[in-house]
Amino acid sequence: MRTWQVERRQRTRHLIELGGLVVKAGIVELTNDDRAIIYGALLWIADKLQSHEGQRALDLWAAKGKQAFDAERREERMGRRT
Incomplete structure (x- = not known):
């Protein structure tokens, strides 16, 4: 290719x-x-x-996204065990 x-x-x-x-x-x-x-x-x-709040927004959004991905992984693992 x-x-x-x-x-x-x-x-x-x-x-x-x-x-x-x-x-x-x-x-x-x-x-x-x-x-x-x-x-x-x-x-x-x-x-x-x-903006001047850019880094704060990045940090906040990164934490929120990580929490959502982690929760999704936990749900997937729990679904496999059932």
Whole structure:
């Protein structure tokens, strides 16, 4: 496989994973799949990260995301035991 094909597949996978996070967070349902709302929210996030509160927001959001991933892993493990 050519280098550009490998890079294209990696980029495609990355984009699919990012889209999956939007769905997993419930954003699609909460906005009725309104792309303008979703894009606006993402722009708001970008603005927040570029502000003087950017590091605080990163820390807060990282902790919240880690908690959610950890809870999901615990639920998966409990589901396998049942």
